[in-house]
Amino acid sequence: MRPSRQRRLALLLAAVLVPVATLLVGPVTTASAATMFSDDFADGDTAGWSKSGGTWGVVTDGSPAVRQSNVGSENARLFTGSTGWTDYLVQARVKPLSLGPGGQVGLLARAAGATRYYRLALLPGNQVQLQAVNGGAVTVLAGISHPVATGTWHTLAVEVTGGTVRGRVDGVFVGEVTSSLIGAGRIGLQTAYSSASFDDVLVRNADIPPTTPPVHTDTPSPSVTPPATTSPVTPPATTPPLTPPPTVPPPGTVVLVVATDGDDANPGTLARPLRTIQRAHDLAEPGTTIAVRGGTYAPTSTIKILKDGTPDHPITLMNHQGEKVVIDGENMPYTPGAVGSSIPRADRGVLHVEADWWRFVGLEIVHGPYGIFGVDTNYGRYERLVTRDNYESGLHLQGASSGNRIINLDSYGNRDPRKNGESADGLAIKEGSGLDNRVSGARLWRNSDDGFDAWLFQSPILIEDSVAYDNGYNYWNLPGYAGDGNGFKHGGGNDPRPAVDHVTRNSMAWGNSAGGFIDNGNPGTLLFDRNTAWRNGRAGFDVSRSTSQLHRNLAVGNTPDVSPGSSTGADNSWNLGGDWPLASTDPATITGPRAADGSIPTSTFLRPADAADVGARL
Template identity: 70%
Template sequence: MRDRLRRTRGAVAAVGVSATALALAASMVSTAHAATLFSDDFGDGDSGGWSKSGGTWSVTTDGSPVLRQSNTGSELARMFAGQPSWADYEVRARVKPTSYGSGGLVAIAARASSSTKMYRLSLLADGRAELQAVNGSAITVLGSAAGVGSTGAWHTLRIETAGSTVRGFVDGVRVGDANGTLTGAGRIALVTAHAGASFDDVVVSSGGTGPTTPPTTAPPTTPPPTTPPPAAGTLVVATNGDDAAPGTLAEPLRTIQRAHDLVQPGGTIAVRGGTYAPASTIKILKDGSQSQPITLTAYQGERVVIDGENMPYTPGAVGSSIPRADRGALHVEGDWWRFVGLEIVNGPYGIFGVDTNNGRYERLVTRDNYETGLHLQGTSSGNHVVDLDSYGNRDPRKNGESADGLAIKEGSGTGNVVRGARLWRNADDGFDAWLFLSPVLIENSVAYDNGYNYWGLPDYTGDGNGFKNGGGTDPRPAVAHVTRNSMAWGNSAGGFIDNGNPGPLVFERNTAWDNGKDGFNVSRSTSVLTRNLAVGNTTDVSLGGSTGSGNSWNLGGTWPLVSTDPATITGPRTADGAIPTSSFLRPANGADVGARI
C-alpha cells in the first residue's frame, strides 16, 4: 500500500513507518491513546490501497472527493483494505446512501477474515441499521436501531471490536453490543448490496482507552519511565526545555519556533503539556510534502496552550491594522502541515494562514483571541478544518466588526472543507466566507450565540450571523458554497445567509432556530435548499429567487421540537473528537427535515 500520511491521519504500518513512530504520532492525535492504523479521505483522487470485489467504484466529488459505488444492480459490491491480522480496532467512515433497490443495504465491515465472513454495520432502505455477523449467505443480526439512517444524507458509522465484543454505532447511536465468535481478526470493508452509496473519511484506530480530558498540569521535569521514547524524526518541546538541546524527551527543546526551524518534511513536533507564551508570532514557513507532511501536535494528549498575550497587537489600537507577518499566534504560510490537539488563546488572531495549502487543522481550540480564531485567506486550497472549537474571539481594534470563529475569506482555492466545527460567542460571525472565490464545503457544524457584546466593546458593530456564505463589494462574486447537516441558533442576526453572494449556494438538511433575524436569508442568491428546518426565528426564511423542496416552509404546519436544550451538543466532545449526538432541535413529528447532530 502506498504511504497515506498525506491523507492526514496515518497509514498501515507496512508502508515503511516504524511501529514506534506510528504509535507515537497516533497517540498524540487521540485522547484515547489509540494508534491510527489506516486512513483515507480519497483526496488524492484514487482508491489506491483498496481491493475491489464487485460493483462499479470510482472517486468522484460530493463537495469533496469521495469513493462512490454507483451500480445499484450489483448484488454485492465490496472494497477491502488493511491487514488480515488486525484484531482489536475501531473502523469508522462517513457513509451516504444514494439509492436502494429491493433488499438493498449500505455498510462498513470489520474483521473480514474472507470476502464473505465479517462483522457488518448496515444501513437499510427503511431507515433501520443492523449490526450483523455475516458468514456467506447466513446473516445473524446482533443488534438493530430504527430511524438512524436516511437516503441522501451523510451518516457516521463505527464498528468497535475488542476480544469477543463487537459494537456498532450510527451517528453516535448504539446499534448493537454483542458477543461475537464468528471471526477474531481481519480487514475492513466498504459494502453495498443492491444500492448506491458514497464513502469518505475512513479511519482505522487500534484498541486502547485512556482519559477523555487531557491533564492541565505542566510536564514533569523528568519523564516517567513508562513514557515512550520519541520516534525517529520527532522533536520534543517542553516548558523546561532548552533550544540548544537535541529535542529528545530527556533533553527537549524550549520553543515551538526552534522546533519548526529544525524539523524536516515527514517529521513531528511533539509539544509537552503546559503554557507557551512567546513574545512574537510563531511562524510556520517551511513546507512538508504530499508523502511527508509535517505535524505539530500535543504530546500524548497533554494539554498544550499557546498564549499570544505577550505578542504585539494584543490588542491593536482602535482603527489600526496588523502587519500580515504578525497576524496569528500561529502564522502559517507553509504547505502540507497538520496541527493537532492544540489550544491557541489571546493571539493577534489565533491561527492565521495565508497562501497555505493542504493543511489539516484537527481538534483545535482557538478561543479568546483579539481577532478571528482560525483565519485562512489568499491562494489557499485543500485545507481541512476538523472538529474545531472556536469561541470568545473579539476585536477591540474594530469594535467587534471582524472577529469570527472561523473565516475562509479574501482569496481562492478549491477543496477547502470544514467538518465538526463549533463556533460560538464570537464578536462578529461564526463562519465567514467573505470574498472567497472558490466553493467551501461545511458539514456537521454548529454556530450559536454570535454577535453579542460580551466584552463591553464601545460602538459595537459585530454582525452576528451563524454561517455567512460569501459576499463582498459590488459586483459581488458568485460562489457555490455548500452547507450540509449544520445548525445555527441564538445568533443576534441570521442563521444561514448568502450575504449578497448571487451564486448557486447549496443548503441541505440544516436547522435554524431562535435567531434574531432570518433563519435562512438567501434572497440575493440563486440558492437551492433541500430538507432544511427553520423554527422560531424572527423571520424563518427570505427566499428571493432561490428555490428548494422538502423544507419546513414547503411542508407547512407547525414544527414542535423534541428538545431545545443544547447541553449535550455544547458539552464535552466524544473521545474521538466528535460533537456528541442528541435529539436537540429534531422535529417532534419525526419528519426527515433538518440537521441530525
C-alpha cells in the first residue's frame, strides 16, 4: 500500500552531490532535517545494497520487505549508503522471525567496515542493547528490558551526532552515550544465528551545526517578550487547504465507489455508485478500497467500521482522485449531548472504528459526537485527515489498541458543551494500552481541552514532527468553562498514576492557555528530544512529577519556561542559559497549506536566531 520511494536517486545525491558541493564551496549546513535515503522494497529488489553473508531477498510480509532467511548464518549483513555519512538518524521496522541462542537482529549506523559499527540489537530474553562493535570486541553502551517477540514488527532507530549515539526501540529510549570509536560510515541490517524481515528503512540528516554552543547574551530580545495578557495566538481564519493525497488503488484492488447521487442498490461501480459509506463497508472484504466521490455526506447515525482487513489486504476508505469529501455528523444523536450526559459507546464518532487493518485517507469529518472514535482497534492508518468542529475530540483512540499510525492530521475547533469544554481534544490516545502507536505531522489547534492527550494510556506513544497551539480558550462561550488548554499532555490518571515512557521529539507547542508539554502527573521516564515551547500560559515544559529526560529543547516566553522537578537532561535552552532571540515568530507557513507530500511546510519559525542546535526544526 505504501508508495515506492526514490531510493536510488536519494542515495546518489547523498553520495555524489554532497561531496562535490563540499569540494566547491566548503562544508554545507542544511537548514532542516532532510531525507538522505529511504527504501520500502516495493520495487522488489535490493539494488543499491551490498551483501555480506546470509541469504537475502525481497518477500511479502504484509508489504514488500527484505528478509534474511538463513538461521545458521553467524553474521549476515546488508549495507547501503556512503562511508562519508556522519551525523544522521537511521530507522527501520524489524521483525525477528527467529532468535537463536547467542543470536541477535540489529540495525547498524556508521558502519566503517564489515565489523566496525554501532548496533541497536534485539536479543533473546526481551533484551535490547545499544552496542559498539569493533572487530571481535562488542561493547554494550546501553540496554533495557523490552518485549521482543518473534513474528512482531519492532521499530528501531539509531541517531549519531558528533560523539553522541542514541538508540530507541518502539519509541522507547534505550540510551544516550558518548563514543569516539567511529566518526562516519554506512547503515546496515544484520542478523546473527537468526532470521528477520526488514522494511521502511529511512535515513535523515541530523541537522547538526558546529558542536561548540553559540554564546547567548543577557540582552533581552524583543522577539521573545511574553505577551502582557494570556490572550491566544490567532489561528488561521479558514481551514488550511488539504493537499490531495495519492488516490490510485493498487492494481487488482476491488473498488467500491460511493457518491452523493448514488444508490445503495447499485453495485458500487464508477458508473453506478453506492449512496452510503455504511453500505460500502458492509460489502467490503479484505483488500477492498472504498473510494468516496466529492461532496458532503450527512448520515443520521454513526458509521460503524466493524469488519477487519488483514495485514496483506487492509481495507481502505479514501476520497476519490483527490476530490473534497466532507462527512458531516450534525444530524447524528448527541450533537451535542445534554450538559452532564454521556454518549453510549456505540454512538461515539462520525466514524466509529472497532476493527483492525483499516486505512483512512483524505477525508474531512465535522460536527460529530467525536469525529473518529476508535476502540480496541489495531494497525489503522489515519492519513491526511481533517477532524474539525466536532462535539467531542477530533480523533480519539482507546482500549486495547496497537500499531496505529496517525499521519499528517489537522484537528481543530473541537469542543464538548456537555462537559463544559473539559473533554474535547484535537487528538486523544487514552484509557487503554497497546504498543507501537505513533503520531507524526499532526497540527492540533483551537480545541477546548488539549491539543494531544494521553490520559491513562498505559503503553508508550511516539509523537514527532507535530504542533499544538491555541488550545484551551473559550471561543464558544460555554458556561462554566473547564478546558485544560495544554499543548501536549502525556498521561496521568487517578492515583496511583501509571508510569509510561512516552516519547516526544521535534514538535512545537505555542500560545496554549496552560502548559506546552506536561507530564500531567505521569511518574514515568518520558523523553523530550528537540522540542520547542513558546509563549504558553503556564510552563513550557512541566515535568515536575516524572523522572523525564530532556535533551536539546527550547523554551522561550513561558510562565515559567521549565518546571523540572527530578527530571534531568542536557543541552536545553535553560541549561545553556542566556537569552534566545528567534529567527521568526510568524507561524503563517507552518499553519498554512501543507506541502505536496502532506507534511508540515518547513520554515524558520521559532528557530534560534543564531542557529543553535536547540529546539524543533519544522
